[in-house]
Amino acid sequence: MTAPTASTPRTTAVLLLLDLPRYLSRHDGAELTRALNELAGSPELSTTGPRWWSAFDEHARHVGRLRLDATSPEAPQGLHPGWEWALAVCAADGRTRQRALAAEALPLGEHPLLPLLVVRCSDWAEPVRATARAALVQVLAHSGPAELARAAAMAWSCEERQRGEDAVRLVADHLTEAPPELWQRLFTDPDHRIRRRALSAAIALDRCDTPRLLRLATRDPDAVVARSAAEHLLGSLVPPGAAAPVTPGAEAVLRRLLASRASAVRAVTVTVLRRARRPDLAEPFTADRSRQVREIARWVLRSHGQDPAAVCRARLARPGAEITPGAIAGLAECGDAGPADAADLLRPHLTHRRPAVRAAVLQALGTMRPPAVTTAELLTVMERDPASRVLRAAGPLVEAAASSVPRRRLEDLLAPGRPAPLRAQAARIIRATGTWERLEIDLRLLHDADPELAAAARCDIQAWGRSASTRYARPTDGRRQVFLALLPAAATVLDDWDLRPIRSLLDRPGTR
Structure with a gap:
């Protein structure tokens, strides 16, 4: 069991112990009692969020009151009274829960346990709900801003439950005149869902x-x-519909x-x-x-x-230090800026000192219609520009025209000794040229010296085996011989499941 709702080791430990089988052993009961006693009065209990209390309610349902043999060496001094009440109010038996909610049984001094009282307002048993609502009204009447904030957060977290609106209504009656300290606590809650709900409530109440x-x-x-x-x-x-200009404020x-x-x-x-x-x-x-x-x-x-295009053109005429990626993209996105005009303004910034600007220029030139940069230029940039951002911008543009790129050029970029990001991008471009080129380059890279490139090849072979092309396409006889030559080495890396679609294709007659 995992406890994603807990935020500290001690609160996590409590949920883990509560999640044990229904009948706790003496040792487990002692551990749970000790963990609860350590948590009582600690600062972390006062900052525990609604999700943890909901999980506590769920996990504690079948624990009941802990009864340990006082003569056992494992028995602690006794369970803290507040936790005695908490386990009783979460018990599986409705009569036990209702008795714990009676006015004389409420732990009025145990403010951190207030969320459990809120949870019981959405209980599945009507008598328990009625008793919990009456108890919550009594407790909220004497609660300060901190307790009221905890009650509001818990009520909002239960709002989507069946019958969860009762607690929301009861807490809302106290928010109208609540002091600013309450709203400050809610607006600084670590849970963004509580802050969202608090803002909605504050706006509705004009607070x-x-x-x-x-x-x-x-x-x-x-x-x-x-x-x-x-x-x-x-x-x-x-x-x-305002008619007057905005004020200085x-x-x-x-x-x-x-x-x-x-x-x-x-x-x-x-x-x-x-x-x-x-x-x-x-x-x-x-x-x-x-x-x-x-x-x-x-x-x-x-x-x-x-005219926004004129504004964008004027901005690119400023000194290079003032040019940003947004300025580059802004001009490219202007529909009324002609491609030739925009390209002439953008090209000088291909040598900008900032990689983000150079990448934005490539992206802008490549997405124009027609493209204002050739595949050969993109390959040259990939080879010469060491910035990874530039490579990530140029690579997809080359992939879109992969079938027209000379294979020898791509093999050169993939050669050992080239930078690893460049080799990885070259492999992706080769894969984009066709299904059989993809399989061949993956089989060749399975034993590459770069472990990341080899791992990527293995993952892509697995994806290739699930693609539709493996079911309907046929390799030529020449390519089939290439695959047969690569298969023995591949078998030392791939398992039978990965090799099955490849062998199935190689067993079929191909085309010349």
Whole structure:
């Protein structure tokens, strides 16, 4: 059993022990009691998330109360009262769970155990649910921001359960007037799903001010949280149908959002620039590193009668140090920039000092229609440019025209002594020339000195054996003889399952 919901060794150990067979041995019971006692009162218990408590509830269902022989040398001093209640409230017997939820049995001082009370609000037994709801109302009435935040996180995690909405409703009654500390705890929860739900609740209750939304939009690592915060903030700063220009304060917020590292935040912010009538702020983003942002920026410029292609051409006329991959891609994506015109602007940057820019130039030239770079030029770049990014950009372009590349040229790039990335790319291009060329080069590379190249060849042979070409195609007699010569050496590496489709083809008569 694995415990992906636990975050520390001690919480993991508890779930592992709970997952043992229903009837615990004396030794296992002692180990579980010791693990629970060590966890009681520890800081990690207060930071354990809803997923762990759900797993605890599931695994503890058949454990019941631990009963150990007090005279046993393995017996600990006794199970912590809070854990006694936790095991009882998760018991398989509904009457046991209901008794644990009675007012006089609630461990009111054990705040970390509050999630289990929330879980019982969605219990499958109606009497248990009713008792749990009454108990939760009583506990929440005397809970501080930390406890209320834990209850809200647990209730949201149970929302998709059958009857899970009861706990959500009870907790929601306490969120309207909750102090800012509660929202701060929820917005810094390590689980992005809790932060998403907290933002939704805060917006619905109008508990999010501009500074908080701006922090979430610019700092939260989850793209959904950041984008949602940005969208709500932009809706208040630049409402739809606004007739007046944006205020200086709103413009300052716009600039903060435009500087976000999250492309989703930049995208929604650039979109708003259209109704804000600020194409000047959108112009730099025609060279953004995100294609989506570039497309939106061009749309904003066109909406205001400006030509994005002219903007992109002017940008490439600047000093080379200011050129970025986004600027290269931006010009190539402009539909109204002629291929010849764009190619003339892009080619000088094939020698740019930054590999990312050189790779972007190759990608832009190769994707033009018709392509503005020849296969021979691409092969030369692959051979001479040591940057792996450039090789990754040129390789697929050559693969698209693999059948027209001289085999001798590719064999030269594949020769021992060449850089490993170049050899690997040359092998991929040869495989793209045809099904029999693919099989031949894979069989030859099985014993290559480069272990990665040999492993890739073996994996590709396995994929080749599952392809449709192995069922309908026939090799020529000449190529069949080549395969027969390579097969003995291949048999020392491949197993019978991999060799079966190859031998099946070689047993069939071929074509001349």
